[in-house]
Amino acid sequence: MKLRHGLMAAVAAAAIAVAAPVAKAETFKYAFQGSLSSLDPHSLNETFLLGTLGNIYEGLVIYDENLTVTPGLAESWEIVEPTKWKFNLRKGVKFHNGNDFTAEDVVFSWQRALSEGSDQKVRAAKIKNIEVVDDHTIIIETPAPNPILTSDLYFVYMMDKTWSEENNTTEATSPSADTTGNFANLNANGTGPFKVTEHKADVKTTFERHADYWGNMKSNVTRIEFTPIKEAATRVAALISGELDLVYPVPVQDWQRLDDAAGVKSLAGPEARTIFLGMDQGRDELLYSNIKGKNPFKDIRVRQAMAHGINLEAIKQKVMRGASTPAGLMVAPQINGFVAELNTPYAYDPKKSKELLAEAGYPDGFEVTLDCPNNRYVNDEKICQAVVSMLAKVGVKVDLLAQPKSKYFGKILATGGFDTSFYMLGWTPGTVDSENAMSSLLACQNAETKVGLFNLGNYCNPRVDELTAKVGSETDQDARNAMIKEAFQIVKDEVGYLPIHQQPLSWGVRDGVSVVQRADNILDFRNVVVGK
């Protein structure tokens, strides 16, 4: 199988394209499996929505191809005090309607992100106050020292205050009808390189280049058409037939077909999402099990047995067609704080696994139910099926409950009372920083401090908890990374989780089109170059 290294090829091709002068109109057409549900940047905290809107709206910072924070609407910044950051805003930036971008817009956008229907409250709450020094200088005050404030603010997009007030859309669009501001749901006015010319929510959205865009970009595209195509077979057929320039995601099993077809190719790269299995270590009696009165997962030997009983290499080869990256850590290499030496997976050793189970008092294994989605991650159900058969060999009888994501999340998350004893989940830290994974997945569940909310099995270690809190406010990078490493080491030694792999990004592109496949699965129009 030919797997192309998307990023490097794309960068090289794009570099050539930049050199050539381009003036004529280029249209770029693409399709994704989901639809663009809203144009309101504060409506829904979803990767596809925010990623797409990132071409229309911009935040103070933007991510480059390697997910590094680079200046966006802020030209530069410095930390004045531990809780005070000074941002110098870019001058001469125009919104799509011609209005100037100023400090007032930053304050307004922040307040809007805090309004009733907003799904960006968590990010906006990283700011305690904004002091306007002059039109192009602000001082942001944070509730506590925050070493990764810029990453936190990446998705807080800037809206035009005047435009929002004129159109009565000063509050975020909400699904409950009692808030105002539906205008921004269907219309957009940002500072980004592209503006929306037509938007029919689940039918088609067209973009055109913003003539007054402040930045230089390599894209030569003047017009972009987006269509959601739900059926994978239709999506792939549309690409091969030449009607589209890019489609994603492409089912892993269709790669060969794309590579064999003329004029198109598959584009695969590692995604920053880590897929893992979690075990209930909180309850005193395991649910859905034949073991009564105790919880086998509380015993580290059982967890070790699970880890040694799963063959990640086989999952990679058989289920993922060689395209995944087996993991030993809860974060991907792209994430800040990643520790390479801890990323070696637990060795596959069924014999040792059996011995450990016997030692723990389960020579004949035990029964447990595995909760798994069947339409959320790449080959999610197939991975779970593989895990079931592998664990059967060491005596753990796993009953698989694979459901559509709506039902599955409703059961296993807090809303369903963490109703699971063994589950699959995937996680991408939105801030591209380990702290997000630590506070969501590794810290003990705590509804008050709002940490550990996705630690569904309630793995709990006081030292990890303490480190998580410290990492959140430590501004010295070296000290901070050392703490992250210590926490990861503990989780690894205690087998708090069973990491599986980073799943592959899977796109299909027409020959002659170069794009950058970012590890967060976001398509940045700035990097799209259409050639012949």
Place this chain on the structure above:
Amino acid sequence: MVSFLFKRLLQSFVVMITVALIAFSMFRFVGDPINNMVGQDTTQQEREELREKLGLNDPFLVQFGRFTLNAAQGDFGLSYKYRVPVSEMIFERMPATLELAFVSAIIALFFGIPLGVYTALKRKGILSKFIMTMSLVGVSLPTFLTGILLILLFGVMLRWLPTFGRGDVIEIGSWTTGFLTVSGLKSLILPSITLALFQLTLIMRLVRAEMLEVLRTDFVKFAKARGLPDRAVHFKHALKNTLVPVITITGLQLGSLIAFAIITESVFQWPGMGLMFIQAISDVDIPVMAAYLVLIAFFFVVINMIVDLLYYAVDPRLRADNE
């Protein structure tokens, strides 16, 4: 007449309420809508607040009562996903579905009737046998597969026709039509054939069976005995008499064309109501699902009522009973 109409209206009302009730009671098995409405960083407390606000914590009957009351006033609420009024969404997508269903019905009739007549007349011909065999394939192939096969053949291999979408549409008032552009017409071909195939074979088999029946009757024999040309006997006398059940069935099938467009629409990414519904299911967009199901029930009820009224007008015996 008035009492008949009143009775029918009352029945229709009961049917609509029942459909709504069944639909509504199923929604609780679809999953939790909240997780589709917020991102992963949203706190538990905010999720609970949203749930409370949307009234999802209310008892089933309260939720159902509220829905019925609002729906009776034409208010189907806001879509959870798109945050726009559901009625607007439905009206935006209705033209696509209706145009598709209309073209499919035409195709089904246009090919179904002549083929049915032909196979009835040339019962033993090789071509008839071939058509009958093919029609079996037509009824037994799932729509999804037919669609994909057509896409592969005409879209990917031959590249004659577009594989998805509706092409360019022209807005006429609040109606959007694909009939007036080349790409719109081209886009219609594959989905309408896919959707028509089942109806086509159904009509063909129906016409064939009716024709065989009628051809055996005395008046056809007499017509032949009178020396009328075959053409006149077959088309003027025989076919005319087979058409009554065909028209009835076609009328009723129009409802199912609209309802069964779901699969065809999702294979071809046809932006109609069926596609909207199937997306709403995966997003647990309850207001959209509810409105769609009630609307489809409404279509069926209206079509049924018109058919009944036609009977009433056509068949004097019905009137006699009521007097």
